[in-house]
Amino acid sequence: MPFTGSTENVLQQVNQFWAMLDDLSENDPAAYRKLIEKQMKERAEFSSPPVLHSCVRTQMLEPKTGLLYINICSWKCVPAPQDLSSPLSVCAGNLETGTDENQGWFAVLDLALNPAVLQESNADKTDINKVYVLALSFAQQQHGMRLSQEYNVVNCSPKSSPGDLHHRLGFQTQPNTSTQTETASQTPGALLRQISSLRSVKQDEVSTSQIISKPTEHIKKDLIQVISTAFVEPQKPEYQMEVKTDTVGVPCSMELTVELPKVRSMSECQLRVSKEDVLLEVDEVYYLLLDWPNTVNEDTASAIFNKKKRRLRLKVDVL
Missing domain, CATH: 2.60.40.790 (Immunoglobulin-like)
Known part of the structure; x- marks a missing residue:
């Protein structure tokens, strides 16, 4: 429940919401439990980590020759498009590079989309290929690359462990401090703090999202529109x-x-x-x-x- 308006109006809305929770917990425990379980289910969905869906490999020609791997990930915290004409939300991770004795220099990029987008694309090979082409276009525009027009789908990329994916995409594990059964007995005040915490988590996750246009029949020059925020790279401790x-x-x-x-x-x-x-x-x-x-x-x-x-x-x- 969002609280908006002046300070006085916000306080009034909070008091009304608090009173509603108090009344619900006393007069309709079943409905109160249902509300809590709904919040916990929503929190669990937004706290779930990104999952690797597929990996595209292509040849990088500029600014350096080598192989580029793009991990296409499924992540529930990435918003789904409202309709076919809406922009497609994508969370992009940091570009990571490395060298391998067999293949030489390579780069790895992670792109996370809403699961519904990938499920819909899986039903049609043409649609999933559009996602792959869009991912390549994103890499070229966002990172100033020139890539080969040919690509193939591989099992996985170098540095594709869950820990690597989570780090590059900025996923932070949320501590599990209580079970659903324990949560169901929370006071209205505790639930209000839980909802506030959930809203904060959502805002943090949405702020890392990048918006790109919906795949179309033809890839245009101005296809990708990016909205991004700065990411502070954590230090590697001694x-x-x-x-x-x-x-x-x-x-x-x-x-x-x-x-x-x-x-x-x-x-x-x-x-x-x-x-x-x-x-x-x-x-x-x-x-x-x-x-x-x-x-x-x-x-x-x-x-x-x-x-x-x-x-x-x-x-x-x-x-």
Whole structure:
């Protein structure tokens, strides 16, 4: 529920909304629960991460020769077009480059669209090809590239792990502080804060979107219209990874120490540990994605943050 107008009108609207929630929770608990569950479902949809749909590969001719990979992603937080004549909303990630022993220099670009757009395009091969052509046109105009007119669809691109995609697209994991059952018993005041938090998340996500025109039969010179906001690249913090071995020299555990001088509390950190890698994020401040030298047991991971030294220490056993 948006609150608009003067300060006095906004306060009046908030009080009316608060009174409505109070009345609903007391007189119609079922409707109150339904309202909360609807908010939680909506929040879960907007908090879900982007998912790789397909990958297009083409030859880059300028400003540097090499291969360009464009990951087409499905992401619920990207708005769907209202009708066929409406602009198509796309969230574009940062362009990442690298080198490979076999293929040489390459670049990776991620473009996320609303799932409904991709589902509709999947039904018609011509439509999905239009999406691919539009993606290539976007790369040329947005990044000043000259690309080959030929392309092919491949299984995946280099650096296409979920962590890589999330980082380049600016996706931040939202902490799950309560279950739906717990949420259903919240007070009206707590629900109001939940709705406000959800609206803030939506606004942050929409601000990263870029708008491009709907695919047409012919690609025109002025096809792509971009609205973008500046993205602050997080720093890669200093770290040290140590492999602990047993008496016979067999690796038994990993210890990762990360220096975080700009962090005051562990609550600012988002940490994900898997068997293959570890991801540490501090929103717009730090980003660290590392592969483990050995496969680990993520269930044994434990992390301690030293507030005085501003240092995070993570320990995990090797499988």
